[in-house]
Amino acid sequence: MAETGSAVRAVISDFGGVLTTPLIQSFMAFQDRTGISTENLGEAMRAIAAADGENPLFELERGEITEAVFLERLADGLEPLLGHRPQLHRFKEIYFEALNPNLPMIELMRELKEAGYRMAMLTNNVREWEPLWRSMLPVDEIFETVVDSGFVGCRKPESRIYAIALDRIGLPAEDCLFIDDVKVNCEGAEKAGMSTVHFQDNEQATPEIRKTLGAENQAGRGMQRGR
Numbered sequence: 103m104a105e106t107g108s109a110v111r112a113v114i115s116d117f118g119g120v121l122t123t124p125l126i127q128s129f130m131a132f133q134d135r136t137g138i139s140t141e142n143l144g145e146a147m148r149a150i151a152a153a154d155g156e157n158p159l160f161e162l163e164r165g166e167i168t169e170a171v172f173l174e175r176l177a178d179g180l181e182p183l184l185g186h187r188p189q190l191h192r193f194k195e196i197y198f199e200a201l202n203p204n205l206p207m208i209e210l211m212r213e214l215k216e217a218g219y220r221m222a223m224l225t226n227n228v229r230e231w232e233p234l235w236r237s238m239l240p241v242d243e244i245f246e247t248v249v250d251s252g253f254v255g256c257r258k259p260e261s262r263i264y265a266i267a268l269d270r271i272g273l274p275a276e277d278c279l280f281i282d283d284v285k286v287n288c289e290g291a292e293k294a295g296m297s298t299v300h301f302q303d304n305e306q307a308t309p310e311i312r313k314t315l316g317a318e319n320q321a322g323r324g325m326q327r328g329r
Contacts, residue, residue, distance in 0.1 A: 110297060110315055111277040112220035114267055115211060116258075117227065119283035120301045121239055123202045131200035138180065138188055146179030162228055165252040169194065169230045198234050206304050210311065211244050219315070224267045224280070226251045226258050226287075247271060258282070259290025268294070279314050281307065 119125045129140050151157040162172040173190040181187045215221045223245045227235065229252035241248060247270045251257035254266055268275055275295030282288050288298040297314055301307040 109277065110219075110279045112222060112271050112273050112279070113211070113214050113311075113315075114222045114224050114271070114278055114280045114291075114296070115245075116282040116284075116287065116301070117223055117225035117235060118201070120281055120307075121204050121207055121211070121223075123200075123204060124283075125201070128197040128200040132193065132196050135192075135196050136188065136190075138184070142180060142183050143176075146176055146183060150175055150179045160257060163226045163251045163257045164255050165229045166255070169228055194231060194234070198231075201238070203239050204304070206308070207301075208239050208244075210308060212240075214315070215244050220271055220273065221245045222267055222271045223248045224258065224263065224282075225249070228252050258284070258287040261290065261294060264291055264294040264296070279311070281311065 115121060126140075129143070132143075133139050147157055147159060158167065158172055158175050161167045162169065167175075173193060177187055177190055180190075211221065221244055223241065225235075225248070227250050229250075232250065232252070247267075249263060249267045249270060251263060254263060256262040256266070258264075264275075264280075268278065271278070276297075278296045280288065280291035280296045280298045281301055282291070282298070283301040285300050288300045291298050299307055299310045299314065
């Protein structure tokens with residue numbers, strides 16, 4: 103939920119699904135290329151979570167297991183559903199081939215950077231995937247800091263990862279706007295004290311972001327700059 107009236111000084115953006123095309127497109131591409139449905143993927147991960155106590159994707163995103171271990175465990179979960187052991191070694195390649203930059207939102211982030219906002223990225227991601235996703239957009243040009251779950255050992259919506267992002271950018275939560283395509287991640291940011299925009303598409307999110315960073319906000323930032 104976007105809030106107005108507070109002097110937002112920093113924008114913290116998600117990566118996948120906000121600065122890229124929707125992630126479901128990558129999972130659908132995997133389904134088309136392998137014949138393994140998204141339903142089977144979900145069922146396999148739920149079965150692993152029931153047996154091991156946690157979704158293996160969460161462990162992967164915290165950097166607690168490697169990509170290779172994750173794929174082996176996923177193959178274990180899929181084998182009884184499919185009747186054979188699938189080959190998943192090209193999961194990453196298929197996923198990223200279907201993922202494209204969301205150019206209008208990237209340009210908005212660049213515009214906000216040029217307007218003087220502090221910029222950070224907060225992403226649930228996979229440690230081994232960092233070279234691939236960083237090559238997709240001008241990360242270091244726009245964002246002064248990146249908090250990647252795979253390197254900090256926690257993930258959204260866990261409270262600690264928001265605290266890490268705030269500590270790195272050096273501002274209180276009420277000075278920050280958080281943007282994410284997953285509602286529960288926005289709820290985690292709100293609990294931490296941030297304003298949020300739940301990204302659904304560019305047409306919805308862009309005016310919400312601009313409203314939050316509107317005329318009253320600009321005035322507040324101007325007074326702070328003058329201090």
